[in-house]
Every structure is written in structure tokens, then in C-alpha cells.
Amino acid sequence: MKQGGRIRFASLGSGSKGNATLVSCGKTHVLIDCGFTLRETTRRLARLELTPDDLSAVLVTHEHGDHIGGVGALVRRHAVPLYTTAGTRLSGRLGGEVPDWRLINPEHPFAIGDLEVWPVTVPHDAREPVQFVLGNGAQRLGVLTDLGSITPHVVRHYRRCQALVLEANHDPQMLADGPYPPSLKRRVGGDFGHLSNQQAADFLLQIEAGQLTHLVASHLSEQNNCPHLAATELAQALNTSPDWITLAEQEQGFDWREIHP
Template identity: 40%
Template sequence: MACSNLYIASLNSGSNGNCYYVGNDREAVLIDAGISCRETEKRMSRLGLSMDKVKAIFISHEHTDHIKGLSTLSAKFNLPVYITPGTLKGCRFNLREDLIRTLFSRQNIQIGDLNISSFLKLHDAAEPHSFLVSCGETKVGVFTDLGAVCEELTSHFRQCHAAFLETNYDEELLSRSAYPYFLKKRISGGMGHLSNKQALDLFTAHKPSFMSHLLLSHLSKDNNCPELVTNLFKEHANGTEIIVASRYTETEVYTIFEPIAVHSF
């Protein structure tokens, strides 16, 4: 039986671009394509990851920092793009018709030995979705651009051996920032982004005992601090490795190991 380890990396995470790699030994997918095609290739090459293994791109929503490199990347490597009709309508460029795959909520898509499931999230976009990528029993969640924690998010988070989880802003830093009032309300109003505290509450209440890695994602440049949020989560990690997904460069590749079966006799 094939090994179901997963290999994950953030190629970039933040309002300047988002792109996440999840794969096994044979195939991989990208969640979002918010950095240029050239930069995607460059960062994957530095990590020793091959574009030949990437079989599809999944798009969470139509905001520029999630689709900026999509058209060129998809066309250059003939990669199918899984995207909802509402998200596709919100894109301001044309994708090749032959590469468009319609995505729906609560759909399970098989890409080789990878299974990608989608579910709706709370965010101010047309049809925003989060994803759970599985290989055998190993599961990785990509949970960013979240206005609030909902039951769907909680249910999927409990299944994860690793997750990319949004920790966009510190509440005090946001309140003291120079952002205009309407933007502060957009960020914190329930359809924008998840605060450190909201993410930590989810983590402490629902983290499964088998979660090995948590990548803190989509940090605000102005309203958060990598050291602050890392220290906050490490206090409650209980064996989970805490990593900040940078807005400036790629993370290393992390191996998420296949769960060990426990037999009772």
C-alpha cells in the first residue's frame, strides 16, 4: 500500500499574495495562485519541488492576492483550475476554457491519491471556500481569509494532522493602527479576517491530539507581529510545531506523516 505522507509548504502568505503547496510522492495541488508564475516556479525550485508533480490549482476566492498568477501559471503548465462559478465571474481575466473545472461546496475531488474537499467559509467574496486535502488518512487543511469561526471550519479543523490557519491581526494593534474606521470594520466585522485570539480559541478548543504542524497564515503587515503570535500559540502548542508562513518568502517543506494504526487485541 502506498505511503500517505503529505508534504506541505507555503510559497507566500499575506495580502501581497497567497499560494500553498500540498502533495504526496507522486502528485500535488496548489491552493491559490496569488504570486506570479515566475515567482511560483522560483520558490518551488528553491524548495526542491517539481512543477511536474502539480496536477491542479484550487482557488479559494477571487481577491487579487489569491489569483494574481493564476492565468499564466495555469496556461504554461496546462493545469486545470477548480473554481466556483461565482469566483470565476469575479476574476478580471480570462482562463482557458479547457482548463476550467467547476467547483461546488462539499465536493470531493480525486487527484491521483489526493482527495480535495471544499466547504464554504465566511468572507466578503462571491463564493469563498476552504479546503481539506487528504491522502489516505493524512489530512491537511487550508483555512485562510476567514471572517469568523463557523461549525464547518471547526469540524474540518478537528480532522487535521496539519493546517494553514489564518492569524491575520492582533486586536490591540488593529485598534491603534492608522487604518480608516471602515477598513478596521471590514477586517474585524465577521466577513473579513480572523484575529490571533479567534484563531487561538479555535486551536485550544478543537486541536486534535495528532496535529503535528500549524502554519500561522495571512499575517497583516501592519496589524500583527510574527514573534507576538508565535509566542501566543507556543504557550498552548502541546507538541504541535508552530510556524509562521511568511509574506516575503517560502517556508521550508514539512512532512506530515501517515498516522500510525493502533490495533487492539
Template identity: 55%
Template sequence: MIRFASLGSGSAGNALLVESGATCLMLDCGFGLRETVARLHRLERQPADLAGILVTHEHGDHLGGVFRLARKYALPLWMTHGTWAASREAEAGLDLRLIDSHRSLTIGELEVLPFPVPHDAREPVQYVFSDTLRRLGVLTDIGEVTPHVRDVLSGCDGLVLECNHDAGMLARSTYPASLKRRIAGRYGHLENSVAAGLLRQIDCSRLQHIVAAHLSERNNQPGLAVGAIAQALGCAESWVGVATPDSGFAWRVLQ
């Protein structure tokens, strides 16, 4: 059985918890130390419960709180060499474990498979978590869906999927043209219809949960993201979850 919950998801900060048995991992931490502890408490967890922290890439909304949390509570850190190099952090006081972006690793009761994604970072990855029976795929901060991404995510039992922006809202926004190009480009973020298109291209027959994540507060609306996903899956909109910036989402279970 896999359990997963979000501390918050958006441009202000991201953190996800994934559990199996006695193993609880945090994926990214873009919140300050006090805020992270408070959000863990909301999910009935504390830093001492964590087996460690996995990192996707070096952007502040994913990495900003990682090093302080890891040092204070002596937590192992897993990230790619490129992410580590781009972080410009001193290694002192860290239990750092560099990973291969194509090789799975076992942490406690979870098998963790990193996979590379196109994004404007040094060596970004996303992850699939498995307890040998169930698979949870996490895909945020990706500009373009690749064949490898489709292969890795096909057949998952749960998905946390980026629905960052709506193309029309982004085009009409007051963002500078350069920022609009970055967000919508092949190293930016997934648009609602592109996320929905991914779901049409992979095996979703085992899906128990899907959560739209990393929604832009300025260039998207939850209803637009949920509608796109529900149409792609042919399901009721009420079945599609949304990770919010303030409260993420509560525990969900893959059985």
C-alpha cells in the same frame, strides 16, 4: 504521507503546495509568473510537476497569478462557480473545473474537501487535503469561525491557520475606520486570539504541524501570533511555524 510547503503568505501574495506520492497540487497563486517559477524552484519544484491549481477565492493575492500560470503550462483549475463568476476571466485556453463547496473530490493521490467560509468574496472556500491516513487543514481568509469549520478541521494532523492581525495593533493603525471594520468584521480576517480560540474548540490531539499564516505586515507580529497559538495548544513556541511573505515555509511532512 502528505508533504506541504508555502511559496509565500501575506497580502502581497499566497501560494501553497500539497503533495502525496506523485500528486502535487498548488493552492492559490497570487504571484506573477516569473516570481512563481522562481519560488517553485526554491522548493525544488517546477510548473510541470503540478497536477493542477485549486483556488480559494477571487482576491488578487490568491488569484492574481493563477490564470497566466494555468494557461502557460496547461494546468487544470478547480474553483467554485461564484469564484469563477467573480474573476471575470475569459475561459479560452483554460482547463476549468467548477466544484461544489460541500463535496469532496479526488485528484491523483489526494482527496480534497472544500468547505465554505465567511469572507468578503463571492463563494469562498478553504480546503482539507487527505491521503486517507493523514489530514491537512488550510484555513485563511475567514472572518468568523462557524460550527461547520470547527467540525471539518477537528482531528487534523496538520494545520495552516490564519493569524492575520492583533486587535490592539489594528485599532492603533493608521488604516481608515472603514478598512479596520472590514478586517475585523465577520467577513474579514482572523485575529490572533480568535485563531487560538478555534484551536481550543477542536480536537488537536493528532497535530504534527501547525503554521500561522497570512500575517499582516502592519497589524501583527510573528511573536504575537506564535504566542497565542502556543498558549492555546500548551506547547513550546518553537513548535509553532510561521509562513512569511517572502519565503513562505519549507517542506513539512505528515507521516
């Protein structure tokens, strides 16, 4: 694919109360997930100097409310093309029909403007969940949240990324000692739940992450993790300092990051 400008990425917010990741290249602006109300999404986009009408597409990873809760209203009001797997659409979580729905076939890449998108199947407790690698012919960004275990298939797809938004959801000891009921603890810590700090760090070792120029720790649990633990664990895997790791926050997300050659 011919390069159409550098890839930039940012977050409107990350955590159990709502998630949305913005990826831009040239005049192409793609929103991955939207767990916020339309009003809140509009407010958070304005912080990044964009409006809903600037969006080229919305991609959805899966149907859990913190990822899909605001999608239906956004794409209906602003007529934004919506990309989901068939399983996500059949979940019934979009609140009705949408004006421009497009099917994601897992493992089949497709183009949106200046971006090429690779949907990657992941182990998570949803109907047909995917995560995404996005590229422009010269640069690759991996967005990898909401999966409970690392598979060889996932490692293979994310091996050549220059930037990565990676789930570091919980610390296993904090989860074990925390307030969640036993059933929820089993779900979060299970193979179809969420990655721990340690699992995320091990993933970095498996993909040989020395070429990363940006690493964002995302989807941190407010009850079962703390930013210092997550950053320290990931930094050790990269042999760097914790302050090099960007932390995606629930309220502020993170501001624009740009992938340089």
C-alpha cells in the same frame, strides 16, 4: 481512499502581497492559490525543487488578488487543470478563459491523483469562498485562511487534521491603533474579514488540536500583527512553546513539512 504516500506541504509565500500553498502526495502536486506573477511563481517553485509543469492542479479559494492574481497566466501557459467555485469563476478575475476549468461544488469532496480534497465554505467577503482539507486515506491537512469568523461547520470539518495551516492575521489592538482607515479596519476585523490571533487560538481549542503534528500560522499582517504575538497566542492554546509554531513568511513562505503517521 487508498494511501499513496505521505502528505508534504510548503508555502511559496503568505501575506497581503501574495499567497500560494503547495501540497504533495506521491506524484500529485497541488497548488492552492497563486498571488504571484508567473516568473515569481516559477522562481519560488524552484526553491522547492518543482516546476509549473510538475503541478497536477491549481485550487483557488476565492478571487481576491493576493490569491488569484497569478492563476490565469499559470494555468494558461502550462495547461494545468484549474478548480474554482462557480462564484470565483464568475468574478472575472482570471483574465479570460482557461483551457481546463473544473467546478468545485462546496461540501462535495473530489480526488486529484493521490489526494482527496474537501472544499469547505467559509465566511469571507468574496463571491463563493472555500478553504480546503486534503487527505490521503491516513493523513489530513487543513488549510484555513481568509475567513472572518469561526462557524460550527468549519470546526466540524477541521477536527481530525494532523497538520494545519491557519490564519492568524492580526492583533485586535494593533489593528485598532494601526494606519488602516476606519472602513478597512471594520472589514478586516469583521465577521467576513480575517481571523485575529485570539480567534485562531480559540479555534484550536474548539477542534481539540492535541493530535496536530504541525501548525503553521499564516497570512500575518505586516501592519497589524507581529510574529511573536501570533506564535505566543497559538502556543498557549496548545500548551506548547512558541518556537513549535511554524510562521509562514511573505517572502520565503516555509519549506517542506511532512506529516508522519
